[in-house]
Amino acid sequence: MPTLQDVARAAGVSKMTVSNVLNGRQGRVSPATVARVLDVVTQLGYVPNATARSLSARRSNIVALAFPGREGRDAGRVVPLTNPHDSLFLSEVEAHVTRAGLYLMVHSVNSVESTASSLRSWNVDGAIFLGTRADEVAALHATYQAPMVFVDNHGTSPLISNVGIEDRLGGQLAARHLIEAGHRRIGFVGPRFDEPGVVRERHAGFVQALEEAGLGLRPEHVVRCDAGFEAAVAASAVVLDAPDRPTAVFATADVIAAGLLKGFVRAGVSVPGQMSIVGFDDSEVSRHVTPEITTLRQDIPGKAEVAVDLLLDQLRRWPAVRPERRVLGVTLVERESVAPPA
Amino acid sequence: MPTLQDVARAAGVSKMTVSNVLNGRQGRVSPATVARVLDVVTQLGYVPNATARSLSARRSNIVALAFPGREGRDAGRVVPLTNPHDSLFLSEVEAHVTRAGLYLMVHSVNSVESTASSLRSWNVDGAIFLGTRADEVAALHATYQAPMVFVDNHGTSPLISNVGIEDRLGGQLAARHLIEAGHRRIGFVGPRFDEPGVVRERHAGFVQALEEAGLGLRPEHVVRCDAGFEAAVAASAVVLDAPDRPTAVFATADVIAAGLLKGFVRAGVSVPGQMSIVGFDDSEVSRHVTPEITTLRQDIPGKAEVAVDLLLDQLRRWPAVRPERRVLGVTLVERESVAPPA
DNA sequence: TTGAAAGCGCTAACAT
DNA sequence: ATGTTAGCGCTTTCAA
Numbered sequence: 001m002p003t004l005q006d007v008a009r010a011a012g013v014s015k016m017t018v019s020n021v022l023n024g025r026q027g028r029v030s031p032a033t034v035a036r037v038l039d040v041v042t043q044l045g046y047v048p049n050a051t052a053r054s055l056s057a058r059r060s061n062i063v064a065l066a067f068p069g070r071e072g073r074d075a076g077r078v079v080p081l082t083n084p085h086d087s088l089f090l091s092e093v094e095a096h097v098t099r100a101g102l103y104l105m106v107h108s109v110n111s112v113e114s115t116a117s118s119l120r121s122w123n124v125d126g127a128i129f130l131g132t133r134a135d136e137v138a139a140l141h142a143t144y145q146a147p148m149v150f151v152d153n154h155g156t157s158p159l160i161s162n163v164g165i166e167d168r169l170g171g172q173l174a175a176r177h178l179i180e181a182g183h184r185r186i187g188f189v190g191p192r193f194d195e196p197g198v199v200r201e202r203h204a205g206f207v208q209a210l211e212e213a214g215l216g217l218r219p220e221h222v223v224r225c226d227a228g229f230e231a232a233v234a235a236s237a238v239v240l241d242a243p244d245r246p247t248a249v250f251a252t253a254d255v256i257a258a259g260l261l262k263g264f265v266r267a268g269v270s271v272p273g274q275m276s277i278v279g280f281d282d283s284e285v286s287r288h289v290t291p292e293i294t295t296l297r298q299d300i301p302g303k304a305e306v307a308v309d310l311l312l313d314q315l316r317r318w319p320a321v322r323p324e325r326r327v328l329g330v331t332l333v334e335r336e337s338v339a340p341p342a
Numbered sequence: 343m344p345t346l347q348d349v350a351r352a353a354g355v356s357k358m359t360v361s362n363v364l365n366g367r368q369g370r371v372s373p374a375t376v377a378r379v380l381d382v383v384t385q386l387g388y389v390p391n392a393t394a395r396s397l398s399a400r401r402s403n404i405v406a407l408a409f410p411g412r413e414g415r416d417a418g419r420v421v422p423l424t425n426p427h428d429s430l431f432l433s434e435v436e437a438h439v440t441r442a443g444l445y446l447m448v449h450s451v452n453s454v455e456s457t458a459s460s461l462r463s464w465n466v467d468g469a470i471f472l473g474t475r476a477d478e479v480a481a482l483h484a485t486y487q488a489p490m491v492f493v494d495n496h497g498t499s500p501l502i503s504n505v506g507i508e509d510r511l512g513g514q515l516a517a518r519h520l521i522e523a524g525h526r527r528i529g530f531v532g533p534r535f536d537e538p539g540v541v542r543e544r545h546a547g548f549v550q551a552l553e554e555a556g557l558g559l560r561p562e563h564v565v566r567c568d569a570g571f572e573a574a575v576a577a578s579a580v581v582l583d584a585p586d587r588p589t590a591v592f593a594t595a596d597v598i599a600a601g602l603l604k605g606f607v608r609a610g611v612s613v614p615g616q617m618s619i620v621g622f623d624d625s626e627v628s629r630h631v632t633p634e635i636t637t638l639r640q641d642i643p644g645k646a647e648v649a650v651d652l653l654l655d656q657l658r659r660w661p662a663v664r665p666e667r668r669v670l671g672v673t674l675v676e677r678e679s680v681a682p683p684a
Numbered sequence: 685t686t687g688a689a690a691g692c693g694c695t696a697a698c699a700t
Numbered sequence: 701a702t703g704t705t706a707g708c709g710c711t712t713t714c715a716a
Contacts, residue, residue, distance in 0.1 A: 001462070003693055014703045019695060030701060050463040051396035052693035055708050060393060070437060079433050087429035091421050094448055095412060103460070106407075106436055106448045118445065120343070121392040229626060258630050265632060284571060288600050288630050290607060345709055356687045361711065372685060394709035397692050 002044040011040040022048060050103075054123055062103045063311065064119055064127040065093055069108030077226050080108055083255065084283035085300060086130060089151070092304030093128060100312060112136050116143040126311045129153075134196050147314035147321075149307050155196030161314065161323045163306045167198045170296040170330040171205025174250040174278040177294070177332055179213045182340040183248040183276060186210065187221040187239055189232070189260060190252030202252050202280065221246050225256055232259020233266075240267055247341035248276035254286040257293045261337065272339035282333050291336030298330050344386040353382040364390060392445075396465055404445045405653065406461055406469040407435055411450030419568050422450055425597065426625035427642060428472060431493070434646030435470060442654060454478050458485040468653045471495075476538050489656035489663075491649050497538030503656065503665045505648045509540045512638040512672040513547025516592040516620045519636070519674055521555045524682040525590040525618060528552065529563040529581055531574070531602060532594030544594050544622065563588050567598055574601020575608075582609055589683035590618035596628040599635045603679070614681035624675050633678030640672050 008015045013033060020028045021037040029037075040046075054060040067080055081087055090106070097104045105124065109115045109132070119127055126147035129137070134156050141148065141160060149161045156162065178186050193200035207217050220242045225235035232255065239249055239260065251257040257279030261271050269275050271291055279286050282297035306326050314321065350357045355375060362370045363379040371379075382388075396402040409422055423429055432448070439446045447466065451457045451474070461469055468489035471479070476498050483490065483502060491503045498504065520528050535542035549559055562584045567577035574597065581591055581602065593599040599621030603613050611617050613633055621628055624639035648668050656663065 004695095005693075015694080016696095016704080017702055020702085023695085028701065033701080047459045047462045049397070049465070049693050051393045051402060051465055052708090053695075054393040055391070055397050055692090055710085056694040056696080058695095058708075069440070079430060081433040081436070082426070082429045084424070087424045087432075088421060090429075090432075090448075091423045094423070094450055098411070098450055098452075103464070104448050106432075106446050108436055108440055110440075117389045120389045122445070123391070123393055229630060262630070262632065285627070285630055288571060288604070288627055290604065290632065346711095347709075357710080358687060358712095359685085362686090365711090370685065375685080391709050394692090395711075397694085397708090398710040398712075400692075400711095 002046045003049070004046075007037065007040050007044060007046050010044065011037045013037065058123065059125055060103075060123040061101070062105050062122055062124045063097050063308075064105045064107050064122075064124045065090060065130065066107045066109050066115060066127055066132070067130040068132070069110040071110040078228060083227065083253075084285065085253075085281055088283075088300045089130065089304050092301045093308055096305055096308040100308070109136070112139045112143065116140060119144050119146065126315055128307050128311060145319075147311055147318055149310045149314075151303065151307055152198050154198065154201055158325070159321075159323050161310050162325045163303050163310060163328070164198070164325070165298045165303065165328045166330045167201035168205035168208075170280060170298075171202035171207075171250070172209040173205075173296060173330065173332045174202075174280070175206045175209035175213075177334075177338065178248045178250065178276060178278060179209070179215070181248070181276060181338050183246075184215060184341070185221065185244060185246040185248075186215070186217070187223060187242065187246035187249040188217060188252075189223045189225050189235055189239065189249050189256055191226055192224055199252050202250075206250055218242075218244065220244075223249075225251075225259075227253045227255060229255050229259040229262075232256040233263040234259075236260045236263025236267065240264070240269060247274075248278070248338070250278045250280075252280050254279040254281045254283045254293060254295055257295065257337070258285045258289050261289055261291075261293070272337050274342050276339055276341070277337040279337075286333075286335065294335045294338045295333050296330045297333045299328050302328055344388045345391070346388075349379065349382050349386060349388050352386060353379045355379065400465065401467055402445075402465040403443070404447050404464055404466045405439050405650075406447045406449050406464075406466045407432060407472065408449045408451050408457055408469055408474070409472040410474070411452040413452040420570060425569065425595075426627065427595075427623055430625075430642045431472065431646050434643045435650055438647055438650040442650070451478070454481045454485065458482060461486050461488065468657055470649050470653060487661075489653055489660055491652045491656070493645065493649055494540050496540065496543055500667070501663075501665050503652050504667045505645050505652060505670070506540070506667070507640045507645065507670045508672045509543035510547035510550075512622060512640075513544035513549075513592070514551040515547075515638060515672065515674045516544075516622070517548045517551035517555075519676075519680065520590045520592065520618060520620060521551070521557070523590070523618060523680050525588075526557060526683070527563065527586060527588040527590075528557070528559070529565060529584065529588035529591040530559065530594075531565045531567050531577055531581065531591050531598055533568055534566055541594050544592075548592055560584075560586065562586075565591075567593075567601075569595045569597060571597050571601040571604075574598040575605040576601075578602045578605025578609065582606070582611060589616075590620070590680070592620045592622075594622050596621040596623045596625045596635060596637055599637065599679070600627045600631050603631055603633075603635070614679050616684050618680040618683070620680060628675075628677065636677045636680045637675050638672045639675045641670050644670055
């Protein structure tokens with residue numbers, strides 16, 4: 001395994017010169033030398049040692065993508081990263097990070113402390129956090145000083161960079177669409193939202209639009225349901241059994257919408273004939289099922305790109321910080337799961 | 343940011359003693375010293391510097407998960423890692439790797455050389471390769487000397503560790519199930535299989551079972567289709583338009599099966615009434631759709647666990663190698679997409 | 685049971 | 701335009 005020293009010797013120059021060439025420090029090395037060094041590098045098959053470089057340079061070229069692990073609050077309920085949103089986001093982040101010549105470390109967060117340790121231990125240049133709660137964000141920010149970007153984080157301080165989407169507007173659009181179709185009793189199905197987050201925002205927008213139309217949302221028409229298909233199948237019964245059964249529901253994720261659809265159909269309730277559904281995300285599942293689900297599209301690849309961009313930007317300025325919050329749009333995609341009430 | 347030296351000083355011992363304590367080298371340090379050192383460690387909030395450790399120890403505690411990138415052969419066709427199989431596999435690998443106290447680097451392979459460089463650069467302890475071709479496997483193995491485990495790799499040398507499933511049997515079971523239901527003309531839908539791989543195996547098993555039943559497979563009944571939903575919707579037309587239209591099809595992945603289902607239904611061909619379908623993987627989508635898809639279940643979390651186990655095992659023995667090939671079973675899951683032919 | 689010295693491969697800072 | 705020096709924070713080796 002050749003080292004910088006070996007290359008330097010073979011090229012008849014000093015280590016520094018090789019280092020300068022490799023790091024593209026323009027103007028500090030003559031073209032002839034550059035060529036000779038590069039030649040030796042390929043000859044020897046030299047590959048820089050990233051750990052040595054990190055140790056010396058105090059930067060690692062590693063970017064971490066952190067997400068909630070199995071031992072956290074959702075313990076056992078969901079398999080992290082396996083939902084369409086997260087896996088697409090991860091894939092896109094990986095592509096951008098690699099393209100930027102950086103490395104991606106993927107890390108499940110089971111405790112804020114252990115995560116902070118890992119990041120510090122590796123001198124991670126920056127981190128993107130998916131699905132973190134506001135209090136975790138604060139704790140992390142306090143413990144670990146490095147560029148960070150949070151994704152879909154609502155209600156945190158303006159000191160922290162964040163990429164998100166117009167969740168509240170999404171909720172509004174869902175409600176309005178259903179109202180325009182003629183619905184008056186519309187239910188809401190999604191995970192708990194007692195803490196700030198995308199679900200809470202979507203719910204808020206949803207309620208707001210209902211109220212603007214002079215409609216209310218009965219508590220019995222708010223059904224809690226984890227973001228999983230089976231959970232949603234089960235939740236469909238709760239919707240159907242609710243007093244004054246709604247004629248339409250808004251689900252905060254397409255998987256939930258798909259599960260509800262399955263449950264409704266099993267129960268002999270036709271969609272959209274007897275029950276309309278609006279989902280969220282425009283993930284693949286919304287097109288898999290029949291009828292295809294009317295949903296709110298969010299631009300996940302765009303979100304990933306912005307997340308990486310914000311991070312790289314902070315990296316460049318560091319340690320000067322200028323937190324930025326970026327919000328991407330949502331649009332309604334009309335498909336087949338909405339019709340006027342019976 | 344306290345260093346080993348700082349801890350040593352504060353505890354009144356040498357760096358080595360602290361190092362020994364931290365690395366749990368039993369018996370080399372008195373219990374009293376251990377306690378004292380540990381105390382100082384928490385007091386100071388000391389976190390070992392992983393890059394320094396790697397540089398010095400020549401091992402990084404990093405495990406890489408490598409998968410085909412966008413610039414490879416599937417360029418533009420699929421978004422890496424976003425299919426249900428890969429995202430679940432990744433999630434499970436991450437959990438096991440983290441639990442073992444290691445770090446996971448996720449890396450898309452756009453060229454064998456650049457991948458080998460990255461791995462060497464980081465002194466990666468070992469790597470798990472998803473979706474690699476036989477020739478890439480060989481090239482990698484030649485370039486980069488480290489524990490490696492390949493996943494679902496068929497037709498490579500016995501020198502290389504591999505975890506896979508009974509793909510051939512899966513093809514057989516699919517065919518037999520359809521034959522038992524009374525079908526005589528059964529189609530095959532899946533990606534190209536001119537190279538060794540899971541698809542080739544599934545096809546081979548499928549053909550074998552057909553032949554054992556005295557049936558053949560017409561070339562027109564073999565429909566090529568990338569592993570994506572839209573591609574499968576398009577492929578459904580090819581199946582329907584084939585001369586001597588089959589009464590059933592075997593798809594090499596559930597997404598394909600789901601796409602076919604959508605296409606068939608759109609064309610007014612009922613499933614399973616006029617067309618039966620068997621999928622593969624038992625991924626979520628098989629339960630999302632209606633009718634639910636009869637499929638071959640594979641144990642993806644099990645595969646991930648075995649992959650990590652094999653890797654850790656090799657790590658322990660290294661540089662002694664004892665390649666192992668492990669094969670997990672497949673089972674038929676009967677659901678709703680198969681019925682006797684009309 | 686503990687410590688001192690040397691060095692892993694690189695880069696920053698300062699020569700020349 | 702190129703070289704020298706001095707570490708980065710840790711572990712290995714050897715000594716006490």
